[in-house]
Amino acid sequence: MDTNGIPSRLRAADADRERVATRIQAAGGEGRLTLEEVEDRLSAVYSAKYTDDLAALTSDLPKPAPKRRPVALGHPAVRIHLAIAVVLSVLLIARWVASGAPFFWPAMPMFWLAMSVLVHARVRGARRRFKPEDGIAVA
Incomplete structure (x- = not known):
């Protein structure tokens, strides 16, 4: 001891x-x-x-x-896509504030913007895992 x-x-x-x-x-x-x-x-x-x-x-x-933990938003194209989605979301919220609508209508377009970024990140991640010698064609 x-x-x-x-x-x-x-x-x-x-x-x-x-x-x-x-x-x-x-x-x-x-x-x-x-x-x-x-x-x-x-x-x-x-x-x-x-x-x-x-x-x-x-x-x-x-x-x-x-x-190493894989980075979900590691590809530059996904980061650009995310930045565009954020800018569009801010513009939608600004339009909603200016319109004075009683309900938050930008929620649906923002949801689909988020889904498009997630799908893009998933596709880029799947492409990164496969190598050309695996015999899988990736467009």
Whole structure:
């Protein structure tokens, strides 16, 4: 125990073991480890009691790349589309204020403007996921 009463070695959970085992199997699939090394390390992973034992098994492997969240409005054409939709929405609201209508009639055109931007972003996102070598024609 350290001075704060926290144990210096933490027991490994099943989720910790599975995470390390997946990383070792991936390294074996990439050719970084031989089949014998993968088998030895996996047996050590499932018999490990502490997290520092697990860390030692992957210390010579490269760190996995952090997962990036896809950007919905990343394409410049979608950002331009969004800007135009916002400008049109502001103009519609200004017209509604000037007209003095008792109900908010710009709600429906603004809804369809928003839907068009969302569909555009979705289509651009789908196009980005496919590569030409996938054999899928994208217009």
